[in-house]
Amino acid sequence: MSDQPLSRRAWIRALLITLAIGVHGIYAAPVPHIVTKEQLKNPVSRDEVATWADRLTAIGYTIDTDTLGQRVVEVSGQIGGLHRSLKLPFIPWMRLTGTGQGWALFANPDTHPGRLSIRIRREGGAMEDLYLQLDPEHDWWRSRLAYRRLRGCWSAGGFSKRPRSIYRRFSQWIADRIFAVAPDVVEVQVRTLRTHTTLPGEPPDDRVEKRHVITIQRDSSRAVGVKP
Amino acid sequence: MIRWWVELWDRREAPTILAIVRIGLGLVLFADFMTVWGLGLVETLWTDTAHGGLSQASGISRVPLWYQLFGAGPASARALHAGLVLTSFTLALGWFSRSSALLLMLLYAQSSAILPEADRAIDMLLRNVLMILACSRCGAIWSLDAIVRTGHVSGDGQPIEAWPRYLIVLQLVVMYFTAGVQKYGQHWWPWGGNSALYVILNDWAYAKYRFGWLIHQPFYAFTQLSVFVTMFFQWTYPVVLLHYFPPRGAPGIFRRWMARWQAHWVWIGVGALFHLAIASTMALGIFPWGMLVLYPAYLHPDEAAALFRRARGRWSRTPDGIPSPSP
Numbered sequence: 001m002s003d004q005p006l007s008r009r010a011w012i013r014a015l016l017i018t019l020a021i022g023v024h025g026i027y028a029a030p031v032p033h034i035v036t037k038e039q040l041k042n043p044v045s046r047d048e049v050a051t052w053a054d055r056l057t058a059i060g061y062t063i064d065t066d067t068l069g070q071r072v073v074e075v076s077g078q079i080g081g082l083h084r085s086l087k088l089p090f091i092p093w094m095r096l097t098g099t100g101q102g103w104a105l106f107a108n109p110d111t112h113p114g115r116l117s118i119r120i121r122r123e124g125g126a127m128e129d130l131y132l133q134l135d136p137e138h139d140w141w142r143s144r145l146a147y148r149r150l151r152g153c154w155s156a157g158g159f160s161k162r163p164r165s166i167y168r169r170f171s172q173w174i175a176d177r178i179f180a181v182a183p184d185v186v187e188v189q190v191r192t193l194r195t196h197t198t199l200p201g202e203p204p205d206d207r208v209e210k211r212h213v214i215t216i217q218r219d220s221s222r223a224v225g226v227k228p
Numbered sequence: 229m230i231r232w233w234v235e236l237w238d239r240r241e242a243p244t245i246l247a248i249v250r251i252g253l254g255l256v257l258f259a260d261f262m263t264v265w266g267l268g269l270v271e272t273l274w275t276d277t278a279h280g281g282l283s284q285a286s287g288i289s290r291v292p293l294w295y296q297l298f299g300a301g302p303a304s305a306r307a308l309h310a311g312l313v314l315t316s317f318t319l320a321l322g323w324f325s326r327s328s329a330l331l332l333m334l335l336y337a338q339s340s341a342i343l344p345e346a347d348r349a350i351d352m353l354l355r356n357v358l359m360i361l362a363c364s365r366c367g368a369i370w371s372l373d374a375i376v377r378t379g380h381v382s383g384d385g386q387p388i389e390a391w392p393r394y395l396i397v398l399q400l401v402v403m404y405f406t407a408g409v410q411k412y413g414q415h416w417w418p419w420g421g422n423s424a425l426y427v428i429l430n431d432w433a434y435a436k437y438r439f440g441w442l443i444h445q446p447f448y449a450f451t452q453l454s455v456f457v458t459m460f461f462q463w464t465y466p467v468v469l470l471h472y473f474p475p476r477g478a479p480g481i482f483r484r485w486m487a488r489w490q491a492h493w494v495w496i497g498v499g500a501l502f503h504l505a506i507a508s509t510m511a512l513g514i515f516p517w518g519m520l521v522l523y524p525a526y527l528h529p530d531e532a533a534a535l536f537r538r539a540r541g542r543w544s545r546t547p548d549g550i551p552s553p554s555p
Contacts, residue, residue, distance in 0.1 A: 006234050014234040017391060021398070024356075030406045051414045096293075098337025098347075098355045103406045105349060108413035109427035116432070133432045144267045148513030149346035153282055155433040166345045169282050173272065176280065197430040199423050200443055 026086050027094070028101035032072075034080035038160070040069045043112050114192035114211065116145065116154055120178060121187040130178070132193075154190075163192075163212035175216035189215045232476045239390040242529035243368035243383065246393055247322070250329075250366040252521030253357060254320025257332070260514045261312045274305035274342050281305065283343045292341035300342075308342075311335045319361075322371020326362050333358035350515045356399055357522060364392035396525040397472050401465055404499065408462025416459055422452040429509060436511045454505075461498045468492045496526050 039045055046065075053068045063071075087094075094100050118131040118140070131145060132138040144150060153170045163171075167190075175188035191213040196205040264270055275281030279301045285292050286300040298304040315332035318324060333355050340347035340355075365388040367373035374383035414420030415427050426448060429439040442451055470483055471492040479487065486492065500523060507516035524532070 006231070006238060010234050010238040013389075013391065014237045017237050017395070018233070020395075024402075028402050028406050030409045032410075032412070048412075048414055051419065055419060095341070096337065097333060097359060098340045098352065099333075099359055100352050100356075101402065101406070102352070103349060103403045104410040105407045106413075106424070106428055107410045109415045109424045110431050111415075111427055113431040113433060134435065134438055144269065146511050147263065147267055147269065148348055148511070148515075149264065149273055149343075150269060151433060151511075152345045152348060153343075165284065166282065169277055169284065172277075173280070173282055195432070197427050199421055199426070200448055 023090050024099075024101050026083075026090075028103070029083060030104075031079045031083045032076045033104065035072050035076040037073055040073065044108065044110055047111070048108060111197045112194050113197065114155065114194050117189075117191045117193050118174060118178075119189040119191070120182070120185045121189075122182075122184045123186050127187075127189065154192075163214065167212060168214060171214040172216065179218050186218045187215060189213060229476065236473055237391045237394070239394070240387040241390040241393070242533070243365060243388045244370075244529045245524050245527055245532060246361075246364055246366045246388070247368070247370045248524045248532075249357070249393075249396065249522060250322065250325060250361055251320050251370065252524070253354060253361070253518075254316050254318075254328075256514055256517050256521050257316040257336075257354065258313065258320060259517075261309065261316060265309065265313070270309045271302045271305045273346055274308050274339060275302055276300035279305075281343075282346075285342045292338055294335075294338040294342060308335060308339060312339065319358075322367040322373050325367025325371055325373050326364070329358045329366070330362035333362060348513070348515070350513075350518045353399070353403060354518050357396055360392045360395050360399075365389065366392070393525050394472055396522055398469070400499075400519075400522060400525070401468055404462050404465040408459060408465065411459065411462070416455060422455040424455045425451040425458070434510045434512065436509055439509070457498065458502065461495060461502070465495055468495050492526075496523065499523070 035045075040049065049069045049072065050065045053063050053065045056063050056068070115133045116131065117129065117133070119127045120130045121127050129135075129138040131140045131142070133145075145154075150170075153166045171188075171190040174190060178185055178188050192211045194209040194211050196207060198205050264273065271279070272281050274283065276283045276286040276295075278286070281300075283300065286295050294304065294308055298307060312332065312335050315328045315335060319328040319332055336351065336355050336358070340351060368386070368388050369383040370381055371383075375381055378384045411424070413424065415424035416422070426439075426442050429435050429442060429451070442448055467486065470486055471490075474483070500520065503516040503519050506512060527535070
């Protein structure tokens with residue numbers, strides 16, 4: 001570093017950069033997301049809380065699963081609320097620019113992942129698979145459905161009781177596309193097949209849970225049956 | 229201390245690396261937006277449900293600016309997409325580089341506001357970088373701007389402000405580190421069997437292929453080792469900053485060791501391998517490529533030039549190993 005005087009421009013630049021780093025620092029703070037009671041009901045979260053309760057108990061901080069779950073909801077709510085209020089003044093700018101921080105990437109791997117299934121029924125026929133994720137025999141529109149932006153519309157939310165709004169819109173959209181190109185199809189069904197990834201040493205679990213089943217008929221061209 | 233901070237952001241360097249980041253980022257985004265077009269998803273992603281798309285943004289309290297100005301129909305979606313394609317291309321070409329970066333970021337933000345569910349973490353990261361590029365002289369070399377201004381694609385040879393490159397490095401460090409410390413799931417830890425990678429590769433939403441066979445040894449042990457390396461790499465990532473933002477005062481043992489062995493390259497190398505592995509096993513779209521095009525920012529332009537000279541020297545040797553005569 002030199003002893004030469006720094007220009008006014010250098011000082012202003014450093015000030016602006018400090019401001020930007022400060023604002024983004026608030027956004028980047030690795031605070032836990034707000035955990036709701038509903039989220040704690042899913043098997044991955046339940047398992048998570050139980051394991052952490054065991055770990056904490058093992059190191060001398062005795063706590064049972066329910067109490068820890070309740071504590072997680074309270075503390076994450078408080079911290080999340082504070083974080084949100086710190087971010088509040090900058091939200092319009094961040095929204096306009098689409099910038100921000102928040103990198104909880106694969107924070108909690110999903111041992112009960114959902115597999116997208118699209119089925120159709122032709123006039124007088126039975127249900128048949130049209131698309132089943134990672135099934136080479138049923139790979140209609142595979143490239144489209146696997147495309148990252150579209151995947152965001154149907155994946156996740158598998159634990160919620162009812163399908164997310166975007167999942168319903170996606171189902172309607174896919175049904176409309178199928179009806180448009182296949183005149184003999186009278187019914188489209190979109191569902192998520194939830195599987196269980198077990199680890200070595202655990203008994204394999206081949207059960208498949210059908211969730212978020214949305215059935216759309218051509219005549220009504222709207223969802224006629226939504227099962228959680 | 230304050231002077232040290234101001235001087236950190238007052239460094240200057242050749243414009244080559246920032247130009248490489250600009251070109252790489254522009255091309256990755258151009259490829260992504262062309263993929264949307266190729267898959268026939270332009271109207272699906274950016275019109276509202278009333279027009280056959282997936283967006284509900286026209287019915288919310290804060291309607292995106294794009295919808296307010298141009299509506300939520302197919303023409304509006306096509307115009308937005310055209311703007312995204314055009315600005316990503318002009319950014320890569322270096323034509324109105326700063327304006328292209330700014331406009332691309334704003335349009336990209338609108339595409340996100342219209343259908344937030346289709347926006348991934350990589351999109352936000354790339355918009356952050358676009359914001360930095362919009363404030364930089366990323367078009368000073370290897371650009372149409374340079375040709376127009378100086379008559380030569382190599383520009384005027386003058387150094388530019390180095391802070392944009394250092395901010396990109398800081399952004400990458402923040403991303404890796406905070407991604408690491410937020411990995412609270414038990415599968416990332418020894419008491420969860422370091423099983424996270426195995427679980428993720430068996431998640432239908434992300435896996436490119438079926439990876440059930442990883443349950444067998446030695447493959448499973450390899451996934452466990454990878455989890456350990458990932459966690460170590462992400463939790464310790466801030467040490468990279470010692471190289472790019474050297475603290476005041478004489479270096480201690482650790483800093484001397486880091487400098488002697490250029491150890492920051494271990495973290496950077498692991499990161500690059502990590503992204504190549506993701507690209508070959510997971511269906512995450514532009515994520516690995518969007519990350520890798522930012523990696524040149526880790527190189528000082530002088531380092532890049534030295535590498536280039538060394539590589540050229542090696543390639544231009546005769547079969548007997550005798551360097552070719554200089555032209």
